[in-house]
Amino acid sequence: MPDIRLIPCLSDNYAVLLKAGDTVVLIDAPEAAPIEAVLEKEGWRLTHILVTHKHADHIDGIPALAAAFKPEIIGPAAEESSIPGLTQTVREGDTVTVGPFKVEVFDTPGHTKGHVVFYFPKEKLLFAGDTMFALGCGRLFEDTPAAMWNSLKKLRALPDDVTVYCGHEYTLSNARFAVTVDPGNEALKARAGEIEAARKAGQPTVPFPLGLEKATSPFLRADDPAVAEGVGRPDAAPEIVFAEVRERKNNF
Ligand code: ZN
Ligand code: FE
Numbered sequence: 001m002p003d004i005r006l007i008p009c010l011s012d013n014y015a016v017l018l019k020a021g022d023t024v025v026l027i028d029a030p031e032a033a034p035i036e037a038v039l040e041k042e043g044w045r046l047t048h049i050l051v052t053h054k055h056a057d058h059i060d061g062i063p064a065l066a067a068a069f070k071p072e073i074i075g076p077a078a079e080e081s082s083i084p085g086l087t088q089t090v091r092e093g094d095t096v097t098v099g100p101f102k103v104e105v106f107d108t109p110g111h112t113k114g115h116v117v118f119y120f121p122k123e124k125l126l127f128a129g130d131t132m133f134a135l136g137c138g139r140l141f142e143d144t145p146a147a148m149w150n151s152l153k154k155l156r157a158l159p160d161d162v163t164v165y166c167g168h169e170y171t172l173s174n175a176r177f178a179v180t181v182d183p184g185n186e187a188l189k190a191r192a193g194e195i196e197a198a199r200k201a202g203q204p205t206v207p208f209p210l211g212l213e214k215a216t217s218p219f220l221r222a223d224d225p226a227v228a229e230g231v232g233r234p235d236a237a238p239e240i241v242f243a244e245v246r247e248r249k250n251n252f
Contacts, residue, residue, distance in 0.1 A: 001123060002101075005042070006204060009034050012169045013057050014206055016127065023047050023099025026071070027118065027127045028167060029061030036068070048098050051075030052129025053115040054082035058167060074098070076107075078114030090116060108155070110148025111138030119158065126158060126210065130167045134208050135174035135191075136249070137219045138167075145243035149222060152242075156220050160211025171195050171205035177252045181218045181230040181245055188216040218245050 003019040009030035016027045017038060025048045026035060039046055046069040052058060053076065066073065066085045074096060077089035090096055092107035104119040108131040115138075118127040130138035131148075132155055140148055175192040182188055191212065195205050214220050221227045222242035228234050231244040 005038050006165070006206060007034050007038055008169070008204070009061075010057055013167060014165065014169065014204070015061075016165050017044070018101075018125075019044055020100050023101070025050060025098055025101065026065070027165065028052055028058040028129065029065055030057050032061040032064035032068075035061060035065065045069060046071050049073045050098070050103070050118050050127065051083055051086070052117060052127065052131075052167065053112045054079040055112070055130070058129065059083050072098075076114040076116040078107075079112065092116075106151075106154055108151035109143045110140055110151045111142070113142045115151075117155065119162075124159065124162045126155065126162050126164045128155065128164055128166045131155065132164065132213070132219070133166045133168055133174060134164075134171040134195075134205050134213065135178045135217045135219075136170055137246070139250070140246060145246055146239040148246070149239045149242040152220055155210070156214055158210055160209065160214065162210040163207045164210050164213060165207045169204060169206060172199045173252070174249075177249050178216065178218050180252070181248060182216075182221070182227050183230065184226055185216060187212070191216050
């Protein structure tokens with residue numbers, strides 16, 4: 001397995017560094033300083049940046065890191081004009097070679113239309129950006145609930161033992177919301193308790209296992225009758241239930 005560092009940035013963002021051999025890969029660049037500090041402390045030389053989407057809190061660190069390290073910068077083709085310095089663009093179905101890593105790309109429209117996520121099948125790592133959060137999902141700035149539901153279903157189809165890294169520490173609010181729409185879910189209740197304790201202790205809730213997310217996130221379970229019932233939409237189609245869950249979270 002690669003060496004991994006989770007790096008808190010800005011107020012609630014996460015960047016991640018992965019190292020294997022001479023390859024050092026950064027996933028998203030919210031700001032340069034905390035990332036440079038970890039690189040310096042570890043004595044690592046940045047070789048690649050993978051970018052999930054165009055929002056400022058995922059790309060603002062790119063120019064300084066690019067100037068210092070001249071890394072390959074790989075990001076979504078559909079957002080090429082909005083992301084500085086891309087050296088390679090990717091889209092659904094691409095497999096990119098990043099040093100020793102083979103990385104699969106999925107288009108996950110919803111939060112932005114061009115958002116991509118990066119899946120390392122051999123290492124069983126998923127970098128979900130602002131598509132999927134622990135017990136949550138990104139706000140729908142540029143696409144429909146149906147589009148986001150389809151994107152999340154793609155991620156839900158990956159194996160349970162995949163480890164997920166996401167772009168933000170939003171988990172405590174997500175957990176407090178999730179129990180309101182899926183109150184009978186014992187696994188969710190247990191997880192919510194663990195999250196309260198972790199945050200009280202100042203610990204991150206990222207990464208997390210995809211299997212646990214499948215069992216507990218209302219955003220991945222819009223086709224479960226219990227969640228449909230929980231949002232007052234029994235018998236509604238999953239994308240309608242999903243839209244209701246997302247709307248309720250917006251107002252939570
Ligand atoms: Zn974003
Ligand atoms: Fe973000």
